[in-house]
Amino acid sequence: MIDVLVSKPLAKAIGPRRETQRHLDCLTRQIAARAGRQAITAKVRSRARRRSGHLLSQQELADRLTFERWRELDAxxxxxxLQEQIIDECKRRDDAPGLPIAG
Structure with a gap:
């Protein structure tokens, strides 16, 4: 739902925040999916070789992949x-009472 009472700077700040959140969510899903695929591959390979060594769990693989991409995740x-701070500041400014008009 679009709020018509939202100020222009606030509306401009909300768009990039949504895009950043989408990018972060997408990256998180990619890491989880890749960890799942790697866990399955490792399991199949260990069966083919008839080894019963330690297999990395999906969570351990996800942690490794997260560590590999920590710079991107951190950025x-x-x-x-930062975008949430900007949005909060815009909301506070919009909620502040206006200055009296001199007449």
Missing amino acids: LTCGLR
Whole structure:
């Protein structure tokens, strides 16, 4: 739902925040999916070789992939935090009572 009472700076700040959140969510889904695929591949390979060594769990693989991409995740998280601060500031400014008009 679009709020027609939202100020122009606030509306401009909300769009990029949504895009950053979408990008962060997409990256998180990609990491989880890749970890799942790697876990299945490792399981199949261990069966084919008839080994019973330690297999990395899907969560361990996800943690490794997250560590590999921590810079990208950190940049998105910091950007998201900054955008939320901007949005909060715009909301506070919009909620503040206006200056009296001199007449």
